[in-house]
Amino acid sequence: MNKLPLIIKREYIAKVRNKSFVVMTFLSPFLMVGMILLIAYLTQLNDNEKKVIGVLNESGYFANEFVTSDATSYINFNDISLAEAKDSTVSLGFYGLIYLPNEYNLEQVAQRAFFYSKDAPSATVLDKLEGSITNRLRQERLIELGLSPEEYAEMNRSYTINIETFDGLQNVKGINEIKAIIGGAFGYLIMMFIIIYGGFVMRSVIEEKTSRIIEVIISSVKPFHLMMGKIIGTSLAGITQFGIWIVSGGILLVIGLTIFDIDPISLTRSGGVAPGMVNSTNVDVDALSQNVRLYAQEIFEIPIIAMLIFFIVYFVLGYLIYSSIYAAIGAAVDNETDTQQFIFPVILPLMLAIYVGFFSVFSNPNGPIAVAFSLFPLTSPIVMLMRLPWGIGEGGVPLWQLITSILILIGTFIGIVWIAAKIYRVGILMYGKKPSYKELYKWLKYSS
Amino acid sequence: MSHILVASEVTKQFGNHTALKNVSLEIPKNSIYGLLGPNGAGKTTLIRIINQITFPDKGSVYFDGELLKSEHIAQIGYLPEERGLYKSMKVGEQALYLAQLKGLSKAEAKKRLEYWFERLEIGDWWNKKIQELSKGMAQKIQFVVTVLHEPKLLIFDEPFSGFDPINANVIKEQILNLKEKGTSIIFSTHRMESVEELCEYIALIHKSEKILDGKLSDIKKAYKNNIFEISLEPINQESLMNEMKDKFQIITQDYDSLENRLHLKVQLPSNESREILSFLGSRANVNGFIETIPSANDIFIKTIQNKNIDNE
Numbered sequence: 001m002n003k004l005p006l007i008i009k010r011e012y013i014a015k016v017r018n019k020s021f022v023v024m025t026f027l028s029p030f031l032m033v034g035m036i037l038l039i040a041y042l043t044q045l046n047d048n049e050k051k052v053i054g055v056l057n058e059s060g061y062f063a064n065e066f067v068t069s070d071a072t073s074y075i076n077f078n079d080i081s082l083a084e085a086k087d088s089t090v091s092l093g094f095y096g097l098i099y100l101p102n103e104y105n106l107e108q109v110a111q112r113a114f115f116y117s118k119d120a121p122s123a124t125v126l127d128k129l130e131g132s133i134t135n136r137l138r139q140e141r142l143i144e145l146g147l148s149p150e151e152y153a154e155m156n157r158s159y160t161i162n163i164e165t166f167d168g169l170q171n172v173k174g175i176n177e178i179k180a181i182i183g184g185a186f187g188y189l190i191m192m193f194i195i196i197y198g199g200f201v202m203r204s205v206i207e208e209k210t211s212r213i214i215e216v217i218i219s220s221v222k223p224f225h226l227m228m229g230k231i232i233g234t235s236l237a238g239i240t241q242f243g244i245w246i247v248s249g250g251i252l253l254v255i256g257l258t259i260f261d262i263d264p265i266s267l268t269r270s271g272g273v274a275p276g277m278v279n280s281t282n283v284d285v286d287a288l289s290q291n292v293r294l295y296a297q298e299i300f301e302i303p304i305i306a307m308l309i310f311f312i313v314y315f316v317l318g319y320l321i322y323s324s325i326y327a328a329i330g331a332a333v334d335n336e337t338d339t340q341q342f343i344f345p346v347i348l349p350l351m352l353a354i355y356v357g358f359f360s361v362f363s364n365p366n367g368p369i370a371v372a373f374s375l376f377p378l379t380s381p382i383v384m385l386m387r388l389p390w391g392i393g394e395g396g397v398p399l400w401q402l403i404t405s406i407l408i409l410i411g412t413f414i415g416i417v418w419i420a421a422k423i424y425r426v427g428i429l430m431y432g433k434k435p436s437y438k439e440l441y442k443w444l445k446y447s448s
Numbered sequence: 449m450s451h452i453l454v455a456s457e458v459t460k461q462f463g464n465h466t467a468l469k470n471v472s473l474e475i476p477k478n479s480i481y482g483l484l485g486p487n488g489a490g491k492t493t494l495i496r497i498i499n500q501i502t503f504p505d506k507g508s509v510y511f512d513g514e515l516l517k518s519e520h521i522a523q524i525g526y527l528p529e530e531r532g533l534y535k536s537m538k539v540g541e542q543a544l545y546l547a548q549l550k551g552l553s554k555a556e557a558k559k560r561l562e563y564w565f566e567r568l569e570i571g572d573w574w575n576k577k578i579q580e581l582s583k584g585m586a587q588k589i590q591f592v593v594t595v596l597h598e599p600k601l602l603i604f605d606e607p608f609s610g611f612d613p614i615n616a617n618v619i620k621e622q623i624l625n626l627k628e629k630g631t632s633i634i635f636s637t638h639r640m641e642s643v644e645e646l647c648e649y650i651a652l653i654h655k656s657e658k659i660l661d662g663k664l665s666d667i668k669k670a671y672k673n674n675i676f677e678i679s680l681e682p683i684n685q686e687s688l689m690n691e692m693k694d695k696f697q698i699i700t701q702d703y704d705s706l707e708n709r710l711h712l713k714v715q716l717p718s719n720e721s722r723e724i725l726s727f728l729g730s731r732a733n734v735n736g737f738i739e740t741i742p743s744a745n746d747i748f749i750k751t752i753q754n755k756n757i758d759n760e
Contacts, residue, residue: 003548003549006545006548006549007549010545014534014536014537018536207534207535208534211532211533211534211535212528212530212531212532213532213533213534214532215501215526215528215530215532216526216528216532216533216546216590216593217546217549218501219499219500219501219521219524219526219528220521220546220549220550221549222518429496429501442463445463446462446463
């Protein structure tokens with residue numbers, strides 16, 4: 001009779017019933033969503049703080065440049081001296097004062113213009129002020145060259161380059177970033193899952209060892225079955241937990257965003273750029289909808305089904321490899337404090353995969369580094385998934401690389417599980433020995 | 449087939465350390481077999497081989513006439529020296545799980561558990577976690593789990609350690625009861641006196657080798673040294689002693705003049721006691737006359753000493 005299902009069931013139930021597991025499962029979404037909401041709220045708060053800047057304009061220019069916008073208000077001072085204006089700015093609690101002196105031409109005004117503030121002014125404010133003045137200067141110079149203000153306005157129309165692949169497919173800017181985010185999310189998910197639930201497997205092995213039930217169990221079942229049952233049971237518990245997190249986290253996030261009235265777009269916008277800074281260029285509506293259509297098309301081009309299938313393949317193989325290593329570590333030691341020396345070499349390739357993914361794969365998905373790491377079995381589950389959004393075959397991951405990578409992974413899986421099972425088998429009955437790598441190597445040579 | 453378990457020429461090596469060296473054993477059916485030896489002699493390794501936790505490098509083990517195979521696991525119950533259960537699991541669930549691992553169906557396991565829990569008066573522990581129980585209580589659970597699948601062979605490693613005297617007796621009774629029903633039992637221990645009275649057969653393991661085995665009564669007979677302990681009330685103490693010193697080899701003597709009671713330890717040339725009894729009969733009131741039988745412990749120590757002398 002096969003006892004594996006029994007073991008899987010027990011491991012699953014033991015994990016799911018564990019108090020700290022239950023608390024983590026239900027508390028984490030609240031913590032995560034709370035964090036997101038807090039960050040969003042603070043970001044919004046930061047953006048909403050309107051800067052008030054006083055304007056003392058003694059020149060005849062710049063009548064239309066300093067107009068109150070979302071982020072900045074301009075208050076004009078009239079008929080007072082610079083010293084008085086400075087005092088007023090301070091006493092009114094304004095952010096700063098822009099002073100435009102009375103000179104005979106615009107160039108001179110610009111030369112002698114000053115911005116006064118209490119502290120060093122923020123870069124965004126300066127950018128905006130300089131931008132306004134530069135624009136005005138350019139306009140003035142061009143008009144001096146004989147351009148009419150209408151012609152100048154026409155000239156300022158912005159331009160976007162059209163992108164196309166050699167195959168003639170239209171392309172859009174930023175799609176690579178979207179692909180990177182999707183690939184990165186999959187890779188990151190695998191890494192987190194391995195670290196969290198691999199650790200659970202390890203602790204569970206240590207628990208069986210320290211509670212000494214191990215000998216009773218393995219007089220009934222094969223150690224290999226116990227190890228695999230433990231790994232599978234724990235990962236099923238993990239999938240349950242992830243499922244609960246995703247569903248409840250999603251619901252909570254929607255509720256939270258609604259309650260606090262936070263615009264989700266503000267979360268995705270890269271921080272630091274005040275909303276007013278985005279140049280409101282006249283993108284015509286047709287071009288916009290064209291772009292949206294192209295983005296949608298590109299996202300549909302990402303092989304979602306294939307990605308999901310390969311995600312499952314890489315996830316299962318990668319997780320099995322790593323959690324058998326974790327199980328072997330658990331079997332080799334007597335308590336958790338002894339695990340440190342073994343854990344680091346396990347986490348290292350995972351970290352490496354993530355960093356290589358973010359720094360190398362995203363800039364060049366088919367570069368030599370990306371290829372090497374997506375073939376190396378300890379990093380391929382993460383790195384290959386980061387490459388996959390660019391497609392399989394032409395333009396994306398060559399098919400031979402995908403197949404080779406999976407074959408290497410399967411080979412490694414068999415090898416590692418075999419080694420881990422051996423260490424596990426010897427280790428679970430070994431007490432009071434602080435294992436070194438040399439000792440582990442000796443265990444490998446023991447006959448069972 | 450009269451043997452439940454036969455081990456022949458079993459050798460097991462761990463790296464450079466030889467845990468068992470050419471050990472052969474024959475354990476008769478429906479007997480209590482003592483596997484004796486000091487710590488680290490190799491007893492646990494042998495038991496683990498029987499339980500198929502590890503496998504011998506050389507030699508083979510037969511269970512009930514067949515070469516040992518994984519199906520036999522369901523026929524063997526094993527109580528390891530290091531007792532242990534899942535601490536945070538409830539008693540009932542845990543017992544059910546372990547019984548199912550041994551191949552019982554859930555319903556059957558439940559029925560038998562109820563029987564055993566009632567028998568040991570521990571029925572109200574069903575929903576308690578192991579960590580809420582005392583060590584002795586947990587041991588009882590472990591005993592039940594060990595015997596629940598009604599194995600043909602039961603192996604107890606240090607069976608009575610961890611039990612208080614009352615519970616040790618309860619367990620002893622249950623073990624004898626199981627033996628009555630036809631179960632074969634192996635006791636493994638380094639405290640020989642604790643199982644001596646129960647064992648019919650013993651094997652002594654020392655430094656990875658079996659140095660002695662057989663029926664305990666036969667071994668004792670073989671190790672008898674014809675020493676007799678006598679207590680008597682002499683009619684004339686002094687003349688008796690003088691005469692005895694000429695005729696017999698006296699090992700120790702102790703005279704209580706107040707009570708007129710003489711205690712002697714005498715070495716006879718053979719097992720024949722009629723001569724000394726008829727000699728004493730006319731000279732004293734004999735209150736006690738007993739042949740000293742060596743304990744398993746004595747035999748063990750003596751065997752090892754002999755062995756060491758042989759080796760030197």
